[in-house]
Amino acid sequence: MPPLEVSGERPALQILMCCFQQFVVVVPALASPPFGMPAMAFWIYVCASLLFIVGLSKIFGELTQEHGMHKIMPFGRLFFAIPMAVFGSEHFTATSNIATLVPRWIPAHMFWVYLVGLAFLCAALSIAVLVQARLAAALVGMTLLIFVFVMDIPAVVANPRNRFFWTLALRELAFSGGAFAFAMGPWSTRPRQPSPSPPTAAWTAIPRFFVGIPSLFYGVEHLLHPAYVPGIPLQKLTPEWIPGRLFLSYFVGVILILAGLCLLVNKKTRMAATSLGLTILLTVLWIYLPMLLASPTDVVALNYFFDTLLFCGAILLLANAIDKETASVAPGE
Numbered sequence: 576m577p578p579l580e581v582s583g584e585r586p587a588l589q590i591l592m593c594c595f596q597q598f599v600v601v602v603p604a605l606a607s608p609p610f611g612m613p614a615m616a617f618w619i620y621v622c623a624s625l626l627f628i629v630g631l632s633k634i635f636g637e638l639t640q641e642h643g644m645h646k647i648m649p650f651g652r653l654f655f656a657i658p659m660a661v662f663g664s665e666h667f668t669a670t671s672n673i674a675t676l677v678p679r680w681i682p683a684h685m686f687w688v689y690l691v692g693l694a695f696l697c698a699a700l701s702i703a704v705l706v707q708a709r710l711a712a713a714l715v716g717m718t719l720l721i722f723v724f725v726m727d728i729p730a731v732v733a734n735p736r737n738r739f740f741w742t743l744a745l746r747e748l749a750f751s752g753g754a755f756a757f758a759m760g761p762w763s764t765r766p767r768q769p770s771p772s773p774p775t776a777a778w779t780a781i782p783r784f785f786v787g788i789p790s791l792f793y794g795v796e797h798l799l800h801p802a803y804v805p806g807i808p809l810q811k812l813t814p815e816w817i818p819g820r821l822f823l824s825y826f827v828g829v830i831l832i833l834a835g836l837c838l839l840v841n842k843k844t845r846m847a848a849t850s851l852g853l854t855i856l857l858t859v860l861w862i863y864l865p866m867l868l869a870s871p872t873d874v875v876a877l878n879y880f881f882d883t884l885l886f887c888g889a890i891l892l893l894a895n896a897i898d899k900e901t902a903s904v905a906p907g908e
Contacts, residue, residue, distance in 0.1 A: 615668040616872045622660040622696070623881070630656055630703035647853065651891025652702055654856075655753060658885035659715065660699035661877075666692020678725060691718065702757070709758045716754030723747045738796065739810050745789035746807050746886070752785025753889020760896020780841070786893050787838030790831045790851060797828025806858045806883040814869075817862055830854045838893075848894035855887040 630653040637649040666673055666688050674684040681687065694714070701711035727744035734740045759779060796808040801824040804811050813820040830851055837847035863880040870876045 612872055613874065615665060615874050616877060618664040618668050619661050619874075619877050619881075622664045622699075623657050626657045626660045626699055626703055627653070629700070633704050645849070647849070647856075648891060648895040651852065651888050651895055652705075652708075652757070653888070654884050655757070655888030655892055656699040656703040658881040658888065659695050659702070661881045662885075663692045663695030663699060666695070676726060678729075681725075694718065712754045713758040716751045716758060719747050719751035719754065723751065738808075741792065742796070742808055745792055746882075748785050749789040750885060750889050752782040753892040755785065756782035756889075756893040756896040760892075782893050782896065783838045783841065783844060786848070786890060787835045789835075790838065790890075791835030794828045794831030794833075794835060797824050797831065801825055801828070804879065805862060806855050807886055809879070809882075811875075811879065813862060814866060817865060820862070823858065823861060827854055827858055845894055845897040848890055848897065852887055852891040852894055855883065855890060859883050859887060 634649045634653060638646055670685060670688050673688045677684040677687055698711040698715045700706075702708045702715075723744055727740070727747055731740045731744050759782065793806075793808055796803075797805055800808060801821050802812050803809070803824070804813050805824045805827040813824065817823075831854075834847040834851035837843050859880065863876075863883050867873075867876045867880045
């Protein structure tokens with residue numbers, strides 16, 4: 576048998592690395608924005624706008640099949656897909672900063688940052704237009720779950736008294752739960768009929784726990800630290816010029832606790848998830864949108880806005896995955 580490598584030809588691995596090096600050179604040039612806007616902010620708006628237009632055109636045909644409060648359900652997919660595209664774009668405009676988050680024992684940090692960013696962009700489009708959407712959601716859920724075990728849990732173990740590390744770990748868990756719920760459950764545009772091989776009760780409970788546990792933790796955090804931004808209690812104070820900021824923080828905290836308990840004990844789960852999703856959406860519109868309008872090119876404000884919108888989308892995906900007929904009754908009752 577002749578040798579695999581012929582003189583004068585490069586092995587496949589070297590060709591792949593050469594292509595990747597060319598890619599690294601081209602991406603910064605593409606990231607140069609017009610209008611003097613920061614590159615990261617510009618491409619965030621581009622990706623968000625494109626996903627909004629594409630996703631909204633797909634959703635219009637679904638709204639007639641939902642009634643009352645459930646008309647919000649198709650938007651859960653859009654609220655999930657747009658932030659995924661936004662955060663995917665950041666992998667190409669803030670590559671070096673994101674690469675520092677990759678554990679040291681993983682080689683080729685830049686390669687993984689670009690790969691995950693491209694995967695998030697493709698998954699966002701897939702979920703928005705319902706093309707191979709279940710597969711995309713399952714892969715996103717697994718990716719986020721890997722982030723929890725590889726990056727977030729080690730950070731929590733190293734800083735167990737820092738509540739913000741717990742917040743970040745549970746945030747990725749909730750996002751993962753929403754993705755898994757979408758991958759396992761029925762879409763709002765299709766009749767809710769039993770599938771030939773439905774997931775077992777243990778598997779379907781996973782998304783509920785992945786969203787319920789963070790909701791319960793976040794609710795307690797809101798009651799203990801109401802001055803911090805509601806929704807996902809990260810390390811940022813709610814601006815004093817936001818009307819009713821403390822009341823809204825307490826209100827969101829109570830809803831988070833009640834909904835989290837319902838999800839964990841499997842009681843009134845669809846109503847709990849829907850109410851929580853609408854509450855987080857209210858928070859996005861009342862708190863994070865004014866913050867963004869006050870500083871439209873501030874990347875921090877953009878990240879907070881889309882981060883909370885992604886949390887809302889994950890919760891609504893879970894609500895839509897829960898069968899209407901069995902949502903209020905636990906199995907065996």
